[in-house]
Amino acid sequence: MSERGLRIQELRASAGGTSILKGINLAVEPGRVHALMGPNGSGKSTLAFSLTGHPGFKVESGSVTLDGLDLLAISPDKRAKAGLFLSFQYPAAIPGVKVANFLFAARQALHPGDLPPAKFRALLLEKMDLLDMDPSFMGRYLNDGFSGGEKKRLEMLQLAMLSPKYAVLDETDSGLDVDALRAVGESVNAMRASEAGKETGFLIITHYPRILQYVKPDVVHVMIDGRIVKEGDAELAQRIEREGYDTIREEIAQIA
Amino acid sequence: MPSTLERLAVPQHADESILNRGRRQELLTKAFESRSGRERPGQFWKIDLDGLDFSALDVAPPSTPQIKAPNKPGVIACDLATAARKHPQLFARAFGSAAGALNTKFATLATALCNTGAFIYVPADQAVDDPIEITYTVENGALFPYTLVLLDRGAHCTIIERLEGRTGDTVCGIAEISGGENSSVTYASEQNLPAETQAFFTRVAAPGKDASVTWCLAELGAALAVTSVDVAIDNPGVQAQLNGFFFPRDNQHVDLLSTIRHNVGESQSQTLIKSAATGRGQARYLGNIRIAPHAQGTQASLRDDALLLSPHAHIDSVPALEIGANDVKAFHGATIGALDENVIFYMESRGITRAAAEKMIALGFFEPVIERFPTEALRSRLRSALEDKIA
Numbered sequence: 001m002s003e004r005g006l007r008i009q010e011l012r013a014s015a016g017g018t019s020i021l022k023g024i025n026l027a028v029e030p031g032r033v034h035a036l037m038g039p040n041g042s043g044k045s046t047l048a049f050s051l052t053g054h055p056g057f058k059v060e061s062g063s064v065t066l067d068g069l070d071l072l073a074i075s076p077d078k079r080a081k082a083g084l085f086l087s088f089q090y091p092a093a094i095p096g097v098k099v100a101n102f103l104f105a106a107r108q109a110l111h112p113g114d115l116p117p118a119k120f121r122a123l124l125l126e127k128m129d130l131l132d133m134d135p136s137f138m139g140r141y142l143n144d145g146f147s148g149g150e151k152k153r154l155e156m157l158q159l160a161m162l163s164p165k166y167a168v169l170d171e172t173d174s175g176l177d178v179d180a181l182r183a184v185g186e187s188v189n190a191m192r193a194s195e196a197g198k199e200t201g202f203l204i205i206t207h208y209p210r211i212l213q214y215v216k217p218d219v220v221h222v223m224i225d226g227r228i229v230k231e232g233d234a235e236l237a238q239r240i241e242r243e244g245y246d247t248i249r250e251e252i253a254q255i256a
Numbered sequence: 257m258p259s260t261l262e263r264l265a266v267p268q269h270a271d272e273s274i275l276n277r278g279r280r281q282e283l284l285t286k287a288f289e290s291r292s293g294r295e296r297p298g299q300f301w302k303i304d305l306d307g308l309d310f311s312a313l314d315v316a317p318p319s320t321p322q323i324k325a326p327n328k329p330g331v332i333a334c335d336l337a338t339a340a341r342k343h344p345q346l347f348a349r350a351f352g353s354a355a356g357a358l359n360t361k362f363a364t365l366a367t368a369l370c371n372t373g374a375f376i377y378v379p380a381d382q383a384v385d386d387p388i389e390i391t392y393t394v395e396n397g398a399l400f401p402y403t404l405v406l407l408d409r410g411a412h413c414t415i416i417e418r419l420e421g422r423t424g425d426t427v428c429g430i431a432e433i434s435g436g437e438n439s440s441v442t443y444a445s446e447q448n449l450p451a452e453t454q455a456f457f458t459r460v461a462a463p464g465k466d467a468s469v470t471w472c473l474a475e476l477g478a479a480l481a482v483t484s485v486d487v488a489i490d491n492p493g494v495q496a497q498l499n500g501f502f503f504p505r506d507n508q509h510v511d512l513l514s515t516i517r518h519n520v521g522e523s524q525s526q527t528l529i530k531s532a533a534t535g536r537g538q539a540r541y542l543g544n545i546r547i548a549p550h551a552q553g554t555q556a557s558l559r560d561d562a563l564l565l566s567p568h569a570h571i572d573s574v575p576a577l578e579i580g581a582n583d584v585k586a587f588h589g590a591t592i593g594a595l596d597e598n599v600i601f602y603m604e605s606r607g608i609t610r611a612a613a614e615k616m617i618a619l620g621f622f623e624p625v626i627e628r629f630p631t632e633a634l635r636s637r638l639r640s641a642l643e644d645k646i647a
Contacts, residue, residue: 052605053601053604053605054601055597055601056597075604075610076601076604076605077604077605077606077607077608077609077610079605080604080605080606080607081607085605086605088602088605091602092596092598092599092601092602092603093599094599094602094603094616094617094620095620095621095623095624096619096620096621096622096623096624097616097617097619097620097623102603102606102616105606105608105612105616106603106606106607106608109606109607109608109609109612110606110607141620141623158606162606162607
């Protein structure tokens, strides 16, 4: 019997010939919130891209399974169909493709035929309202000329509309003002409280813990230099907020 | 054996109410003596427009296009020969009104051999909101369509020209617009000619004071589609717009030359061209904006984007701004590139397959220009034509 969860074992990955992930072990459980923290350059985004199959990153060894399914063997679109979602730190702009059309195409790809256009539209309006997004967003070209905050809200809108089993949020909090940050937090919490989202497992990648004031993590993983060096509960995030990463670096140095 | 010129000379069935034989002969000789004005930029551009062989031309007998026009008082929408006979004064006002811009190889050929055409007249202050549709169908030999549009002061209309064919004969045509003071006209062309056709079009407009003229050109079909657009702004307050797109695939060639002449100031022009190419498709866009000395207060923008979808496709984009005045706003932007891998990955990460993502991106690429075309019916025809081309 396959084990549920997004399970990463001994994952090693490189980009442009440089080894970045040096044996990652991490398991995201259904319905739980995992925070992945670490200083800039520690390899957090590389992990996000390796999970989703970005062509610029090469997995050297290790395994990733989603509810037992071997993710590394399948293409990025099939990983999404298996239930994996990535909220991008820098979402791409697609001029000429309207938000509503893009979301409908994505929803159709992931949940074929489950929502007729009228119901889809109603759901979209409901989720946009939750994120304080004006309905005129639907007719805008995807991320084209969007502000940083608008892009992140659109990522959260996609998360809400696509109901993945596991969601990786890559620095969704970076560059957001307090209002946008709260909207993002509330959107995640609303999803977790909903029938469709209560089993979703979250991996929230951040290098500083502001977002964790809005979404309380069950587990905090700390990544430094391509390895998970420490795990703990929400208290660990608060410690990092107070002390930064240096004391953790010192701890590791002593153990080694 | 007679030369091509001798063989084509004085078409037996030429309609003398449009143009007399002597003048036709004169123009025909001129067409064979003139050069196209288009250089071959390099090894990629395989067609030599000056070296084209017209010896196989078989000129179709006179025909009339299909014209659909809303019934409005004073509006005339009929075939060209009828207009020349029944409305000689209006015809004379419009025919050759942009003569300077019609002095080229293909325009003189089109005039000399003209065997079909349409005449649209909108009287002063009359607004025709529903589009006037003109359909030219190539079927019994080479077609030389001449569309003549005359708007009086304050008149307004939208024209949709559809070019279709049952045979791959040559098409060489003209659309000539003269717009009175404060008139406005949108002229859209949906070129869907058969795959073996060679098509040559000259489109000219002479707008009056405070008039607006908008060209929307969709080059979808034909093996070779060569178009010249010339807008002469000789009056202040003119607003000119040129929107165009093309998408050559297989072995198609598209060549578009546009010239917006700001001969007086206080006028505006906007040019937006989107070209993509796939297979061995080739396209060339030569975009000229000329702002004459003393044409102060001119605002001109030119934007052209090119998307290459295959390693064998080729697009040349040559925008040129010639600015003679010092108090103007002139903008020019051009991009050329292939599909962005980061964008494809973003879409794949949402469950969309690579093939579907590429298609969406390519269709999206054209969307800003398609949105500028008139009527939802035309826009959705253009979208599905592009979808078929990508597939």
